[in-house]
Amino acid sequence: MSAISQSDVEALDAEWRQQRESQKRPLIAQVVGAPLSTFLLRQQVDAGGQFIEVFVMDVRGLNAGISSVTSDYWQGDEAKFQKTFGVGPEAVHFSEVETKDATGHRAQQISVTVTDPETGEKLGAITAEVNLDIAALYARSAQR
Template identity: 45%
Template sequence: MKKTLLLSASILFASCQTGAASTVPRFADMDTKKLYEQIDTWLNRDIVTLSVESQNAKYGKLSEEKIINLDEKWRAERESDDKPMIAATLSSPLSIYLTRMQGQSYGLFVEVFVMDDKGLNVGQSSITSDFWQGDEGKYQKTYQVGPTAIFVDEPEWDADLKIWRVQINKSLINPQNKQLIGAATIEVNLTELARRQAQ
């Protein structure tokens, strides 16, 4: 009897989990005006602009080989106890600011990171899997398209957090002179966004 009850409970739990994962909130049908306004308010700040422009000047015109070397160094540090490059990035003023941005969203933003004009990370709210985003859509479909480009990726189910996540990727400009300087990725808790809009 106990085994039967346990089996039934397991099946019920699994079916609930499958049901949750199969119901994708439709981002395209949501009212996203306030969301984009909130994102722009956070990103159109001096700390973002100055940090990105400073890194653009620091690295200049890096060769692809040097970019890949930086990315490989980052990936290696993720597996190491010694993480000087990662530690320096996460402790930068911009990363601290983005971490606060994520925290003050009260569960709406899952991850935030900012890239320079080459697709290299400038600041981030958590450790990313790689340092260079230049070979991905988050950079290629924003910075390489133009100053007003926005690319919303396909939603993904987070089995650990039991939420749907969606990445909003957008070009970054200097608010003063409107020059294209980099790009940003804001990973949104789509499940939470849908809940707030249903209230």
């Protein structure tokens, strides 16, 4: 998909946003049905509530795998992608801590560049949104 134009990327992003409000969701279903999405969902479940969502982006910043449906398809215009993939293989980006309205939990997104372990080539980026309150509970119980 890296050969598509920027206008195509923006059109896909707009389509994703429209599909979130629709019964017909072919683009979203394609990503949700990807084996990577199944793997990410398993990791989220196995983490016992520590992850709110986990998603992987390709070299354009488009969702390649998601544990839950994201608000948009294109992450390439956001810091989570620009400050990781755009910086290099060792880059890590921490978002500001925010309070989730629905739960009141504190959350933070942590993003890193995904690279090929053999070549070091940048393949994309991954973001995990961490529920800081649940993670703190796990940390406290591990110290006991």
